[in-house]
Amino acid sequence: MTPTVPLRSRKAQIDRTATALFRARGFAATSMRELATELGLEAGSLYSHIKSKEEILHRVCFGLAEDFFTDFAVATADASTPVAEKLRQAIEGHVRVLTRDSAASAVFLHEWRHLSEPARTEFLSLRDRYEGSFRALIARGIAVGELHAPDTAFATLTLLASLNWLPSWYRPDGKLTPDEIAHRLAEQLLGGLLTNK
Amino acid sequence: MTPTVPLRSRKAQIDRTATALFRARGFAATSMRELATELGLEAGSLYSHIKSKEEILHRVCFGLAEDFFTDFAVATADASTPVAEKLRQAIEGHVRVLTRDSAASAVFLHEWRHLSEPARTEFLSLRDRYEGSFRALIARGIAVGELHAPDTAFATLTLLASLNWLPSWYRPDGKLTPDEIAHRLAEQLLGGLLTNK
DNA sequence: TTTGTTTGCTAACGAGCGTTAGCAAGTATA
DNA sequence: TATACTTGCTAACGCTCGTTAGCAAACAAA
Numbered sequence: 480m481t482p483t484v485p486l487r488s489r490k491a492q493i494d495r496t497a498t499a500l501f502r503a504r505g506f507a508a509t510s511m512r513e514l515a516t517e518l519g520l521e522a523g524s525l526y527s528h529i530k531s532k533e534e535i536l537h538r539v540c541f542g543l544a545e546d547f548f549t550d551f552a553v554a555t556a557d558a559s560t561p562v563a564e565k566l567r568q569a570i571e572g573h574v575r576v577l578t579r580d581s582a583a584s585a586v587f588l589h590e591w592r593h594l595s596e597p598a599r600t601e602f603l604s605l606r607d608r609y610e611g612s613f614r615a616l617i618a619r620g621i622a623v624g625e626l627h628a629p630d631t632a633f634a635t636l637t638l639l640a641s642l643n644w645l646p647s648w649y650r651p652d653g654k655l656t657p658d659e660i661a662h663r664l665a666e667q668l669l670g671g672l673l674t675n676k
Numbered sequence: 677m678t679p680t681v682p683l684r685s686r687k688a689q690i691d692r693t694a695t696a697l698f699r700a701r702g703f704a705a706t707s708m709r710e711l712a713t714e715l716g717l718e719a720g721s722l723y724s725h726i727k728s729k730e731e732i733l734h735r736v737c738f739g740l741a742e743d744f745f746t747d748f749a750v751a752t753a754d755a756s757t758p759v760a761e762k763l764r765q766a767i768e769g770h771v772r773v774l775t776r777d778s779a780a781s782a783v784f785l786h787e788w789r790h791l792s793e794p795a796r797t798e799f800l801s802l803r804d805r806y807e808g809s810f811r812a813l814i815a816r817g818i819a820v821g822e823l824h825a826p827d828t829a830f831a832t833l834t835l836l837a838s839l840n841w842l843p844s845w846y847r848p849d850g851k852l853t854p855d856e857i858a859h860r861l862a863e864q865l866l867g868g869l870l871t872n873k
Numbered sequence: 874t875t876t877g878t879t880t881g882c883t884a885a886c887g888a889g890c891g892t893t894a895g896c897a898a899g900t901a902t903a
Numbered sequence: 904t905a906t907a908c909t910t911g912c913t914a915a916c917g918c919t920c921g922t923t924a925g926c927a928a929a930c931a932a933a
Contacts, residue, residue: 527910640841707921722922
């Protein structure tokens with residue numbers, strides 16, 4: 480009755496379950512025995528599939544970072560698109576990544592601090608680069624007159640802050656679909672930035 | 677040379693130092709031995725002043741909750757003040773609490789999950805009540821035509837999200853004073869909400 | 874001078890931690 | 904049939920955790 484071929488590799492199952500636990504309790508407060516129990520295993524058995532607890536965290540954090548970069552690149556690829564429209568698509572892309580796996584997103588946003596060096600520094604520089612891409616987009620939008628904001632840095636910070644708050648309240652079984660959320664957030668946040676509104 | 681009367685009670689010193697460590701490493705990843713070392717003590721000595729590790733977290737979280745409520749009440753007390761102006765003052769009050777002790781604020785925002793029941797539930801209901809106050813203010817502003825937003829709930833969430841991101845980047849020795857930050861944030865965030873702008 | 878409070882120490886408790894070694898069964902490939 | 908990979912177990916390692924008991928010095932209030 481139980482399928483002999485698992486739907487996902489054991490390693491992927493461990494990652495998923497660990498991500499959910501890391502989100503719910505935090506990385507440090509999640510024990511390998513807890514994780515094993517959740518999977519119906521003994522603690523030691525986990526190490527047939529992974530090298531360490533931190534390895535899981537590393538994979539989640541850097542995997543999601545890659546997702547964010549990919550979606551941003553797609554959203555801003557076309558040179559003929561107006562900046563404001565690029566920003567809208569970047570916002571929607573960001574929201575899409577956040578909603579696709581909100582547990583992993585929450586871990587990405589909050590648990591990276593438990594990475595040890597040099598991964599921690601490497602992660603932070605990726606995050607800075609990503610934020611920089613948004614800031615550059617907004618700055619260019621202001622330069623060409625499509626957007627306006629009293630302070631570019633503040634505008635960028637508040638924009639990303641609003642987006643990144645999403646995993647704290649998003650529920651996959653909620654009333655709004657990810658696309659609707661992405662659209663409303665873009666509406667709300669671009670609304671304060673557009674020159675002609 | 678060393679003062680016989682400490683500037684703060686030992687208990688308050690423990691709270692302050694613990695708050696800084698909780699912010700930097702997270703509650704679960706901070707050990708009592710680490711905290712004791714930071715204070716030049718042995719681990720066991722801490723227990724002459726406090727009952728438990730969680731007691732410190734409890735004091736920080738609920739102490740700050742009180743601060744938020746107090747400042748909000750002051751900002752919205754005068755019945756003759758226009759709603760938009762009340763909201764501006766509530767925003768500035770919120771920022772004032774966040775900047776007054778950004779370490780405690782970060783703990784308040786992120787470490788409350790490590791409170792055990794029933795404190796955890798109690799804390800969450802306080803937080804919900806506070807968010808509800810902001811939502812009610814915005815809703816009233818929309819009702820009387822001073823504000824506009826496509827979605828009240830979204831407007832509230834993005835507003836508070838932007839504000840609560842502050843402890844992540846605020847540095848007391850930065851270029852901007854807390855008042856300047858409060859003013860700019862209010863400007864930026866009200867800008868998207870005001871009807872006539 | 875007595876009493877109580879504040880402060881801090883040493884030593885240890887039971888428990889849980891992440892991780893490893895060694896073994897074994899099942900499955901897939903050759 | 905032989906080989907190798909996947910999967911999982913038991914048992915234990917050294918270590919750290921939060922916390923407690925018991926003692927003692929310093930100091931303030933009576």
